[in-house]
Amino acid sequence: MKGRGLFQFKSIHTNIAIAFSCLIICTTVILSVNTYLLSSDAVKNNSYDYTAQLIEQVNTNIQTYIGNMESIAELALRDEELQQLMRMPDPHDPKGLALVQQTSTFFRSIVESRNDIASIVFIGTNGALVSDRGDARLKGYNELLNQDWYKSAKEAGSQSVISSSRVQHIYKNEYRWVVSISRQAQTAADGSTGVLLVDLNYNVINDLCKQIHMGNRGYVFLLDPRGDLIFHPQQQLIYSGLKSEELDQIFLPVGDRSFEAKSDGTNKIYTIRSSKYGWKVIGVNYPEELVGDKRQIQFSAMLWGSVCLIIALTFSILLSLTLTKPIKKLDVHMKKVEKGDFNTRVEIESTNEIGKLARTFNLMTGKIKDLMSQVVQEQEDKRISELKALQAQIHPHFLYNTLDSIIWMAEMGKMDDVIKMTSALSKLLRFTISKGEELIPIRAELAHIEQYLTIQNIRYRNKFTYSFDVDPAIMECKILKIVLQPLVENAIYHGIKNKADSGHILIRGGRVNDGIELQVIDDGVGTDAAKLNASLAKGRPLAYTSTSATSGLGLQNVNHRIQLNFGDRFGLSFDSELDEGTTVTLRMPELMEDKGE
């Protein structure tokens, strides 16, 4: 079993099935994994692009809002009345109050025309206080001067200062979430100046950011340049420390980018855009969500993979079965042939290689069968010819003795006997030598036996008598030529000849169950019948107690010829008892006319 290859299992069927399965499993796995990876990659990239676009959109919108606020601030500051008011030494005189009234109306018209502006307020260094709602509800002048927006605008000179999201508390009992832009007016020649505050409704930014949906869970948040959250959907959680964002990485000075980071135990994809006001718009996506439902894709991939696998395996098993079934069939037939059954034919219709193989096999067995039968035929022919040769032989001894007897009788002047014997010998010889039918009527065989007995009777000087008792109904039945003569010869040489007084030979014939039976019965010395029967069955030359081996051979030949021609059921059998005589029975099928082979 050593040195076996990869696919050396016991059957081709298994080999094919396993080879196919390996191939299919590899292909399916590679395809499934690839499909999964490619699709998740594609989805991921799409999402990146989409997110970037969304964030860009938010950024643009925010810039527009802030840009608008800046231009409103610019516009308001250039207002002629505001400039006048700012330069007035005492803005609380009647003229000043009128200016405040006018400016307030101007501010109100701006605020009312835009729903993104919450309020506009101006504080002059000379004590002037103008709001779009009139100054009644404003907090005190000194308190306002201490507020961050004012102080930072003063510090920034004429630059706009944009606050983070905050609660505006310039009005009494009013706290609105706004994003403020405050800007100092250009200082007039007399040193008077002021700060203008424009508040952007925080709702605007809140709505803008909340509208953005990136997947189911993605969100957008805003950071001001100091890193304070302007907007975050979970701002309170972040302040409480329950959530965090990767602010360190966001503030790396590498500009706009996307990166993946782990925070709060989940992977997030941050997409950053910086606006020109220093704000950062950050989109957060969950990669697991981007890839759709990762597990679902995995499941689908696995499901379809296994379905393909099952189909493919079924096909491969079917295919290997189709391939190997005729081979197995061929194998079964080959085993039959191996056991010697050449009559088998493989029925395989297909035209493929195995079909061809089967046809060749059929041809081959056919040919072998022909050859075998040819060999058998030849053997038989040879045997028959040998037998014929044997049967045709008239023992020279017999001829010589007969002729001797004739001479002797002629010398004695027994002319009648000479004539009788010569005539019998002549008929005997003619019958023996004559060619032709192997099968002859019993009548003819009996006639031949009678000639033979005539000769022997004269030779042995009437040492025996003989008689026929044959059913006339079987006279016309066919019998093999010269089968009785060896039996009679046997009866004379081994039965009668050694007997002291004269004997009798009876030739009896009749029908039995399945054929005809001819018996040669003598009352001679008898012999061991069992031994004879055994020898006969073994096909050995019959070992007769006495001299002549040739006659033993003759009986064996007779038995052979009968069995060869008619089968093993037929043939000779012996029945003998010492000093009582021997009966040799010849059994043959009943053959009428030319019914035989």
Added chain:
Amino acid sequence: MRKWTLIAVCAILLTVMAAFVVDAGINKLQPQKPHILFVPKTTGSQVEFWEVMRQGVNTAAEEFDVEVQVAGTLTESDIDGQIALLEQAIKDKPQVIILAATDYNRIVPVAKRIVAAGINLITVDSGLKDGISSSFIATDNYAAGQKAGQLLIDSIDQSELGPVAILNFVRGSATAMERERGVRESLAGYSDIQVLDTLYSDASEEQAYELTVELLRKEPTLRGIAALNEPSAVGAARAIKEKQAVSRVKLIGFDSSMEEIAYLEEDVLHATIVQKPFNMGYLAVKAAMDLSADKKVEPMIDTGSEVITKQNMYDSDKQKLLFPFVEK
């Protein structure tokens, strides 16, 4: 062989069909999310505390991608209404009920039935007797009380002698008791500070005002008041302002409202301790998600409290708590 091929083809077709069905089925099954019911004390939108908690709930619902159903009574005092509502909820069989109990004792039987029905129960803000719920998510009122007590000690002028008072809101409420215990605990270490008997405002601003006026009259040396809820604090502040006792009596309040903020800005209210309803709502949903995923949940989750003073009230992290941004 032909018969077998036919059978094989049929089998393959069946397999493919089955796979389609399974695939579609899984797609439908996948978004099987827990059904969460949130029952606040009130669904009236005028109460900011519950509005903000709902924001927290919604934020969490969005983050965890679940649907949270909100059902509640219109007023906080409708205990029978809440019981009836919970009875109905048991029939709907949600996976989790997030409950802000309107009563510490009377909700207990229905809560037991909820748990018996195999529904996970989470209490938020106000708990139930015997701790029936899987998790109680609320401010640690004892710790909040301690903070208030400490603030009182820090704010009062140590050179003057005089007692301090505790203005509680309702007798027997777990929240009230815990807060008071916290305050008393932190004051216990200062033997020179006498703590007067607790007054009960019954959560009424008017009663708190009257009690404070009375108190100011009776105790001319009073140095500080800890008012343990919003109406009490506002009532007390009004009395202190009216009786011009601002510089003498330091007032520490709880929770936030426009009035409180105004008093804070006027220095009438020295400090207020605010809870974090947003975090409560958020953490309640988070706990609900954990429970339905069979994860372990802490039996008590403290959402913490913050001290707000005039100085820090506009800090970016504090203003969110004090001025919750409620979308219009």
